[in-house]
Amino acid sequence: MRYTPAGVPAVEFSLRHESERDEAGAKRRINAEIAGIAFEAQARLLAKASLNTEIELHGFLAAKSRRSKKLVLHVTNVEFIEGD
């Protein structure tokens, strides 16, 4: 966890996704990875999560910066998925 100059906690992380979806009549295996960022309460929650924890995140996508069009997931809600 880091802090912005105004003292807002922030966490940057990488989110990996694996699933299967229907696509054009076939089962499509999906692998994706996206950079994410969370602030404040969401940052505190994520900071506690250990690597490879399963979570469900809600948020929005925004460009990384003016110079980079790479998308970053900005987290607005975190849910930990209870393991079985």
Added chain:
Amino acid sequence: MPLAKLFDYSVPAGMEARVGDRVVVPFGARQRLGVVIESGVTSELPAARVKPIVALRDDAPRLPADWLELMRFLSGYYQRPLGETVISALPPRLRSVKPLPRKALQSASAPWSARFVPNHLLNAAQARALDRMASTAGSFGAFLLHGVTGSGKTEVYLNLIARVLARGGQALVMVPEISLTPQLEAIFRRAFPETRLALLHSGLEDIARTASWLDAARGDAGIALGTRLAVLAPLPKLALVVVDEEHDSSFKQQEGLRYSARDVAVYRAKLAGCPAILGTATPSLETWHNWQSGRYERLELPERAVPGARLPAVRTIDLRHASLQQGLAAPLLAAMEARLKNSEQSLVFINRRGYAPVLACEACGWTAGCARCTARMVVHAVGRVLRCHHCGAESAIPRACPTCGNVDLKPMGRGTQRVEETLAAAFPGARIVRIDRDSARRRAELSHALEGIQRGEADILVGTQLLAKGHDFPGLTLVGVLNADAALVSTDYRAAERLFAVLAQVAGRAGRREQQGEVLVQTRYPGHPLFAALARHDFSGFAESQLAERKSAGFPPFVFEAALRAEAKKLDTAMGFLREAAARARPPAEVRVFDPVPHLITRRAGLERAQLLMQSPSRPALQEFLGLLTTRLFELTPRHVHWHLDVDPIEFD
């Protein structure tokens, strides 16, 4: 009064008001303090309009004739009204119509002796310089004491002062910054334990400063030690003037009477018929030029005073190839690590205080600017504020970007606080001390910190030029320089001169004992001739190349300059005033008047500023022209514009 004239008053019967007396006079509806400049003359005004002096203040010595002559010179040269010049040269308490409290009136109770306790024996070069300067005692002479860092200039001053005191004379010693005086004061008190010392600087309380001034003015103090304002104190037995670190820009006053205390010091020595000594490792190009043209005599101290101590080895680190950790290059970090292992001190010099000079939003490009200045706000981690280094405005760091709402605002670049943070992470356990104007708000804090460093209670120092000057840290063997490049690409023609001076000074902190010091300069221009000259410790080579450039470009010291500056709510008003002034100027052939231009930092503290530069190869021609110009400007009395004239300006931002 800020009016370019004298006012007439009658002397009531029974009052003995003479030239140089402070008097209380009616002025408009109020009473004000005045100084008698002429007496025994008949006023041209009708007798009924000449009001009588209300009271005479004899609580301080009468201002001596030679001091008034100095004031006349200052008023004429810097184009300020005489009344304003005289009053602003007095200490605060003596400007008031109220008499001094009785306690302050007491003169020195015990007579002092000139006993001198030498600290070291002088080496051959020091002794030569001393003998040469002492041989001119009793007559004017201007000397450039050009000694490398650590060459023992102070020891030469002390010996010279001892000779002056022994003959009953007073010595005036000026140093650049208040921060330097605690250390220096201790050295002086140790060397002259029974001599009265008058401390004169703006950091003193009004009462203490007035008492010191009185000590100096009465001739009770053998030594007057202070910053630039010390040059304005009356010293009836003045027999020696010393300006230490003469190249320092703080000797130039930047408001009111914009005098150069270094130049005034030389003039004072001339008035008093005594030697003036300008000491430095890196002379100002003006002083260097004065030596070359035969006006000053140069005395050299080419070696460090401590036997065996050598000048540090200076090397550059090429930033285009080095790997960086938060702005610190790997070779510098490695060198610091080695110092830590050997229990030696290192210093990281970065001439920028605060955490980061810019707060930016990477999403939309917004940066935090000052509402009142054309400048960015500096991020300060201590107290989490944004601060404008131009007007002092302060505001909380915004939580989110005011234009796009992005919370993730980023500090860009680095200042002392960020370097301190980086070093703390790189060297856990190391004792890191940061020294800048924020860490040392009060004089006592700074001298406390400096003493701690000298005792070895720090491993790594991070600091601005506050750390560069004059200090002697025996355990320091490594100096790292960050951010030197800005000055290399600056539009200010003095930037290179200043950079060389500050780097030579800060490099001079390293290896002042047996151990040779090392200086590592991080730069993108490792081949720059300035760094090569620095590595050779070749000031004269550097000065020659700079002077050649100045000569071909027609810059000082080959021409003399003055700047007329105006500030107003709107830039147009300021520019309009300057255009009007330029139109009325009618300069003679030897004087060149340029077009008015806005300042680089146009807005400052809510006012917009512009300036008009004037140049001449002839100082007298420029002076005569400025006198005429000032008279016309006083007639203009523009509305909504503040203006001032800066003679021999050194700052143009």
